[in-house]
Amino acid sequence: MLAVLILLPCFRLASAATAQSFVPPSKGPLVQTGNYTSFSNNTLNDKNIVKGSAFDRIIQIWLENTDFESAISTPTFQAIAEQGILFTNYYAVTHPSEPNYVAAIGGDFFGMHVDDMYRIPSNISCVVDLLEDKNISWATYQENMPTDGLYAKSFDAPNYASPSSRPYPYYVRKHNPLIIYDAVSRDSSRTNRIRTFNDFANDVVNGTLPQWVFVTPNMVNDAHDTTIDFTASFLEYWLLPLVVDPRINSDSTLILLTFDENETYGIQNRIFTVAMGGAIPEHLRGTTDDTLYTHYSSLSTVQSNWGLKSLGRQDTNPILSNVFSFVAEQTGYENVHVPDAEVPQFNLSGVEAGPLTSTKFVPFAAPNLTARGASGGGVHTRPGLDVTFTREHLPPPVNLVTAFKKATPWQMSPRTSASDAIIPCADAVCK
Numbered sequence: 001m002l003a004v005l006i007l008l009p010c011f012r013l014a015s016a017a018t019a020q021s022f023v024p025p026s027k028g029p030l031v032q033t034g035n036y037t038s039f040s041n042n043t044l045n046d047k048n049i050v051k052g053s054a055f056d057r058i059i060q061i062w063l064e065n066t067d068f069e070s071a072i073s074t075p076t077f078q079a080i081a082e083q084g085i086l087f088t089n090y091y092a093v094t095h096p097s098e099p100n101y102v103a104a105i106g107g108d109f110f111g112m113h114v115d116d117m118y119r120i121p122s123n124i125s126c127v128v129d130l131l132e133d134k135n136i137s138w139a140t141y142q143e144n145m146p147t148d149g150l151y152a153k154s155f156d157a158p159n160y161a162s163p164s165s166r167p168y169p170y171y172v173r174k175h176n177p178l179i180i181y182d183a184v185s186r187d188s189s190r191t192n193r194i195r196t197f198n199d200f201a202n203d204v205v206n207g208t209l210p211q212w213v214f215v216t217p218n219m220v221n222d223a224h225d226t227t228i229d230f231t232a233s234f235l236e237y238w239l240l241p242l243v244v245d246p247r248i249n250s251d252s253t254l255i256l257l258t259f260d261e262n263e264t265y266g267i268q269n270r271i272f273t274v275a276m277g278g279a280i281p282e283h284l285r286g287t288t289d290d291t292l293y294t295h296y297s298s299l300s301t302v303q304s305n306w307g308l309k310s311l312g313r314q315d316t317n318p319i320l321s322n323v324f325s326f327v328a329e330q331t332g333y334e335n336v337h338v339p340d341a342e343v344p345q346f347n348l349s350g351v352e353a354g355p356l357t358s359t360k361f362v363p364f365a366a367p368n369l370t371a372r373g374a375s376g377g378g379v380h381t382r383p384g385l386d387v388t389f390t391r392e393h394l395p396p397p398v399n400l401v402t403a404f405k406k407a408t409p410w411q412m413s414p415r416t417s418a419s420d421a422i423i424p425c426a427d428a429v430c431k
Contacts, residue, residue: 020226022233023161025143025197025275029238030156030205031243032188032198033401036161037146040116040202042192046210052305054327055279056252060104060298061177061239063231064097064224067262071272076232080257081174083243083327084276085183090293090325092261092269092318094348097224100260101177104295105214107313110364111354115174122182123363123384126213127188129183130308132378137210139193140178140199142219144170148199149191161220161367170218175260177213183382204247218246223259224237249276255297261348269346276322289325292338294346304331309380310373312366319344323374333374352396360397366390 026033026336032040039245049056071077072086091326092100098118106126110183120126131138144157155175156167178184178194193210195203217226221234239257242248249255255277262269273293274283296314298323303310310316321327322335353360366387369379381387 013100015277020220020230022162022221022226022230022237024237025093025160025293026201030201032201035158036144036196036198037157038144038157038176038196039195039200041197042199042266043202043206044137044139044193044210044342046133046203048137048308050134050136050211052252053307054305054330055254055277057209057211057250058211058254058256058302058305059215059248059277060256061215061217061256062222063217063257063259064222065261065263066223066231066259066272067264067267068270068272070228070263074228074232076235077228077271077272080235080239080276084255084274084286085279085284085324087273087275087289087291087293087324089343090258090271090273091295091343092259092271092298093314093346094352095261095265095269095293097260097348098174099178101175103163103314104298105177106181107299107311107315107367109294109352109354109356111352111360111362113349113357113359117173118180118354119179119185120183121364122186123382124181124183125311125367125380125382125385126178126181126183127302127311128178128181129382130311131306133380134286134306134308136212136306136308137198137335138212138214139195139203140176140214141195141197141209142171142176142216143197143221145176145194145196146171148196149179149185149194151185152410161233168220170220174194175216175222176218177373204245206245209248210299213423218298227278249277253277258295258298265347265349267347268302269348275326281327282325284326289324291322292319292333292343293322293324294320297324301327303377304328304374307377308373308377309375309377310371312368312371312373312381316368316371316373316379321374331374354399358400361391361400362394362397 009305012218025035093103096115098115099112146155154169155171157170159165159168214363223231258273261273301324304323315321317338323333328335351357354364355364366389367379
């Protein structure tokens with residue numbers, strides 16, 4: 001019943017929004033606009049380039065909630081596929097949206113099974129730790145986020161497509177994965193790298209675009225509240241001009257266009273994903289790759305390309321984290337062939353035990369420190385993590401809501417509420 005209550009408002013919003021027509025928010029993708037609420041007042045200082053085996057920059061662009069067949073039937077997406085390698089066997093790892101974003105950044109979705117305002121404690125590592133360990137610059141750019149590092153759950157901006165209409169919830173935190181990790185969002189040295197689209201324009205024009213870039217369009221441009229054809233128009237406005245701009249797409253740039261999940265929960269969670277950009281060898285453009293990939297593959301590919309450490313989570317699971325083949329050929333990584341009949345089920349909609357669920361709660365455990373990722377290096381851990389508290393030490397899952405209801409008054413502080421039962425960590429791991 002809870003899932004119905006959560007999903008119905010989203011359905012009504014999407015249905016109402018499909019009647020919208022695409023309106024460019026600016027004169028071009030590199031022109032700052034007041035339609036994004038605030039103009040950029042700073043640039044990064046990312047001049048240093050750390051060479052990679054197959055690419056020196058990766059730009060990930062995430063779209064929303066579309067079946068593979070729907071995307072590939074659209075002429076714009078067909079044309080995009082012709083410019084790169086179409087991954088025909090690429091999967092999101094679960095449902096709904098938010099856990100996929102979290103998984104692609106941290107190698108796990110930690111039991112998360114709804115779109116809510118989560119926070120992951122600061123002693124839990126993510127891709128940013130791996131990148132900074134090798135001095136590789138990074139940033140995320142969030143369309144319609146009004147200010148850098150905004151922590152709020154959402155933001156309603158003036159409706160630039162229909163100025164007479166009420167403000168529209170263009171920005172949502174659940175599609176901004178780095179803000180969910182306290183290791184990033186609670187670190188003042190990192191928050192200015194959670195940036196806006198006006199910042200993107202500013203950074204590109206000033207030649208300071210980082211090497212690892214994560215891009216989230218707003219709720220209409222990413223197909224969440226609209227249609228695949230609407231998003232095709234957005235890509236024609238925003239992405240296609242950037243592909244031919246050498247300030248962004250050099251011969252060492254990899255552009256990964258993907259979706260967070262598919263739309264139809266009852267089928268396998270296969271999503272349209274294309275690897276394009278100057279880093280793709282000419283002879284591979286317009287081809288397909290049927291290797292089994294997931295969102296964890298974007299992590300392992302980055303690790304393999306730059307020789308990074310791993311997170312010791314699903315990014316080291318050889319079945320789920322194959323490295324993009326054209327990169328694996330450059331780095332010597334050997335992918336695992338998974339027959340069609342043995343592909344895991346990725347259309348999860350139930351509850352998995354983890355620290356981010358109140359119905360099957362277990363604390364955060366230390367990662368597998370003996371794991372070896374795609375680069376063969378060690379596992380990165382953050383300060384404050386009890387590395388002795390491993391998965392083997394986890395207690396049985398607990399329904400915190402039920403436990404809360406059974407608690408006697410003297411067991412609860414005056415400020416305790418049912419929502420407080422969703423605890424992100426335990427003393428054994430989080431300090």
